[in-house]
Amino acid sequence: MAGIPTSNILQPGSISLQTQNRQLMVDLQLLTPQYYKQYTEKYGNEDFTWWLAAHSGMEEVKNQNFFWFENRGKLMPAVTNDATVAAAVGATVTLTLGAEAYYNSGTETPLRVNETLRIASSNIEGVILTIDDSVPYAFTFTVAPKQTTQRFASAGSNSLLAGEVLLFGGDADAGEASTQINPLIQLDERYDNNITQIRDGWSNTDLAQMADTYYEYPVSADMAANGVSAFTYKGMYKTLVRFKNNVEAKLMRGNAQNNTAINNSQGTQGIIPKVVADGETVGYTPGTLDIAKLHEITRIMDVNGCAKQSAWLTDIFQRQDFSDGIFAAYPAGAFVYGQGEKSKEASVAYGFQEIFIDGYLLSVKKYSQFNTEVTTGLTPNVDYFRNFGLIYPMGETKDSRTAQAYKNITVMYQEPPKGGTVGNGIRVWQFGGGSPNPTDGTMTNQIAMITYRATRVCAANQFIIVQGN
Amino acid sequence: MARLKAVGLSDANFANQGEEIRRTRQEEESTTAMSEAPQSSNIFKIFKLTDTKKNGKYHMEGIDDVFHPERKRIERVRLLTGYPSIWVEDQKGLEKTFVEKNRRSLIFDRRVLRIPDYDTAALEFLSVCNANVDNPNKKGTRKITFFQWNPERQAEVERAKRVAKIEAIKFASMASDDDMRKHCNYLGILFNDELGMPKSMDTLRNDYELYAEAQPNKFMISAGSKEVEIAYTVKKALLDNKIDVSVRKGSAYWSNDGGFICKIPSTAKPQAYLVEYAMLPQDESKAFLEQLKKFNY
Numbered sequence A: 001m002a003g004i005p006t007s008n009i010l011q012p013g014s015i016s017l018q019t020q021n022r023q024l025m026v027d028l029q030l031l032t033p034q035y036y037k038q039y040t041e042k043y044g045n046e047d048f049t050w051w052l053a054a055h056s057g058m059e060e061v062k063n064q065n066f067f068w069f070e071n072r073g074k075l076m077p078a079v080t081n082d083a084t085v086a087a088a089v090g091a092t093v094t095l096t097l098g099a100e101a102y103y104n105s106g107t108e109t110p111l112r113v114n115e116t117l118r119i120a121s122s123n124i125e126g127v128i129l130t131i132d133d134s135v136p137y138a139f140t141f142t143v144a145p146k147q148t149t150q151r152f153a154s155a156g157s158n159s160l161l162a163g164e165v166l167l168f169g170g171d172a173d174a175g176e177a178s179t180q181i182n183p184l185i186q187l188d189e190r191y192d193n194n195i196t197q198i199r200d201g202w203s204n205t206d207l208a209q210m211a212d213t214y215y216e217y218p219v220s221a222d223m224a225a226n227g228v229s230a231f232t233y234k235g236m237y238k239t240l241v242r243f244k245n246n247v248e249a250k251l252m253r254g255n256a257q258n259n260t261a262i263n264n265s266q267g268t269q270g271i272i273p274k275v276v277a278d279g280e281t282v283g284y285t286p287g288t289l290d291i292a293k294l295h296e297i298t299r300i301m302d303v304n305g306c307a308k309q310s311a312w313l314t315d316i317f318q319r320q321d322f323s324d325g326i327f328a329a330y331p332a333g334a335f336v337y338g339q340g341e342k343s344k345e346a347s348v349a350y351g352f353q354e355i356f357i358d359g360y361l362l363s364v365k366k367y368s369q370f371n372t373e374v375t376t377g378l379t380p381n382v383d384y385f386r387n388f389g390l391i392y393p394m395g396e397t398k399d400s401r402t403a404q405a406y407k408n409i410t411v412m413y414q415e416p417p418k419g420g421t422v423g424n425g426i427r428v429w430q431f432g433g434g435s436p437n438p439t440d441g442t443m444t445n446q447i448a449m450i451t452y453r454a455t456r457v458c459a460a461n462q463f464i465i466v467q468g469n
Numbered sequence B: 001m002a003r004l005k006a007v008g009l010s011d012a013n014f015a016n017q018g019e020e021i022r023r024t025r026q027e028e029e030s031t032t033a034m035s036e037a038p039q040s041s042n043i044f045k046i047f048k049l050t051d052t053k054k055n056g057k058y059h060m061e062g063i064d065d066v067f068h069p070e071r072k073r074i075e076r077v078r079l080l081t082g083y084p085s086i087w088v089e090d091q092k093g094l095e096k097t098f099v100e101k102n103r104r105s106l107i108f109d110r111r112v113l114r115i116p117d118y119d120t121a122a123l124e125f126l127s128v129c130n131a132n133v134d135n136p137n138k139k140g141t142r143k144i145t146f147f148q149w150n151p152e153r154q155a156e157v158e159r160a161k162r163v164a165k166i167e168a169i170k171f172a173s174m175a176s177d178d179d180m181r182k183h184c185n186y187l188g189i190l191f192n193d194e195l196g197m198p199k200s201m202d203t204l205r206n207d208y209e210l211y212a213e214a215q216p217n218k219f220m221i222s223a224g225s226k227e228v229e230i231a232y233t234v235k236k237a238l239l240d241n242k243i244d245v246s247v248r249k250g251s252a253y254w255s256n257d258g259g260f261i262c263k264i265p266s267t268a269k270p271q272a273y274l275v276e277y278a279m280l281p282q283d284e285s286k287a288f289l290e291q292l293k294k295f296n297y
Helices: A022-027 A048-056 A206-210 A221-225 A230-253 A271-278 A291-303 A316-321 A324-329 A344-350 A372-376 B014-036 B096-102 B120-128 B151-174 B177-187 B201-214 B216-222 B226-239 B270-278 B283-293
Strands: A058-060 A065-071 A078-080 A093-096 A116-119 A125-132 A140-145 A165-168 A188-194 A196-205 A280-284 A309-314 A353-357 A360-366 A388-393 A396-398 A405-407 A409-413 A426-431 A444-457 A464-468 B044-049 B058-061 B063-068 B073-078 B105-108 B112-116 B146-148 B251-254 B260-263
Touching (some): A048 A230, A048 A409, A065 A444, A196 A206, A196 A230, A230 A271, A230 A444, A271 A464, A280 A291, A291 A324, A291 A353, A291 A388, A291 A464, A316 A360, A316 A464, A324 A353, A405 A409, B044 B105, B063 B120, B105 B112, B105 B120, B151 B201, B151 B216, B177 B201, B177 B226, B226 B270, B226 B283, B260 B270, B260 B283
Parallel strands (some): A309 A360
Antiparallel strands (some): A065 A188, A078 A165, A093 A140, A116 A165, A125 A140, A196 A444, A309 A388, A353 A360, A388 A464, A426 A444, B044 B146, B063 B073, B251 B260
């Protein structure tokens, strides 16, 4: 699908120089008074991680690496049958365990003698009699039907078909003076992520600072007393906003780094790469995001234990696929809102539009940063985030090791050295001979900013990416 | 007179004998029908996502705009449960509610999708789908792609790799000491060990074979090539000061008579550029090569 035309937006919007100098301002004709009134804030931004940090807070970690534990699978076990096996009436069958049920290099599985099994398609019950665990990744086990008049077979078949799901039923019908059954050990999975360093800077020369530029950016009296001119303040302000956007982009769509030829940073896995890897992805054809598709999505949410209140961030194209009909058909209705980012106030502040379907409140919001056209003014032929949406549950999950409750998404940070000077873990400092804090003889005023951040995405299986072709 | 209960016959319940026979007959009838039913053996076709890091499921929408191989134009396909054709052109007249309720998604679970061979509609959809990397008629770019699992193709690829490795190791073990030294020079295999001592021929050959095993394709591309010979000769000529690249930066001269060889671009390394220069078809390059050959390295 074609993108949004952007030929009316001038490129580039900024350039890189070692320091801002007077010549640059002349080149851009910013000194000419008739232009400056047109130089306004034209392109808006809607940051998700900053909104989340504001309403839900951030969590400080003391080390660059942090980790948490999640249950590896569902509480109730089930396995599959690897190959079709003929099943006679009342006869014991020998089955090969499906590939997904192995652990520890194929030497451990959930199978245990005396476990009751129920066939998913026919609900016929059987019991495991013996297990042959001599070959890794190729365990076989014998199962006898509990009724002599039944075959241990799939529905409508004389055989137990390949891929048939066998539900575990515990040590049922254990008999008199029964013996102990082996326990089932619930497995945990450790997940890691790293805090990464994100920085930017602003620098201008003495002449650039002193020039009368006709800027009317408001500079407070105390900043002016520190030598901050309107021009410096404007440059710093623009850099800060861009820095904020870059932090947002890194935490949302950025990924880890392992190319040591660049530097030794490990980077951080952002929310979307994490969900792409470990979450569910639902494909759709643009123009067909209808009620049937929403039902498919809520079914997936149900299976994965998704929170009843979820945010759905969409790009502009996907947002337009939500017809007014869908919003009208499923109004938010009566719903008990939560606290923090789940509060009605936070929802209103962020501009969510809500629908209530199949017991799930979906707070839909256009996320402008998905569309390259909106953020940069360029139109890619293929844009990864065109017709893209992210459903994130506003829920909590317990760390399976410590039982500590974690929100599905938390913004993590390390406190910068000397502490944050703006708050929220961002350190901003000035240096150079032309700065209020002169550090050398070169007449430049340099401003640097850095933050140490990451996100923790817990229970990524509950997240859904809704991605158009 | 003894009662039935007293002689242990009460449980026989002669009154229900007809019902018991009927039940047994029905069970046998059903069992016979099931036993004699033709066996249905399903063959599954396996499809896999190209993204090997995808752990969660991918629910692929059964709609796409694809190239129609016979009508030679882009048409929409839509996979519907209970309808044989996937082409929307052939689905005209279907009720809107039927279409809405029967749209199908195909689910890749941990990258894998299994489709039985009788599900011809799904298989046709997958074959014409733009996300299928094996589809010769695919159009546009898809963010999530898949391929049909083909163990024979994979076996061929793996075998080809193994054969290439064997051939490279064979070449490395059979090469003469002289050829090996020249090729080692070209490949950048060090002639000294980590303590700076010259490697013995056996040690050098071991490293040579290790290189062949680790990078068989790169090894075989240059094995026995003219470029290897020239690279060795140029390096020797530079080491023996027969070519001078330092007297004037950016130029190469013969040391004996000061004859000009060529200019060397500032971005190029002299040795690599001289090798490249010697292989050019022009007369100056041929003369340079002839002169190099006279050194008999």
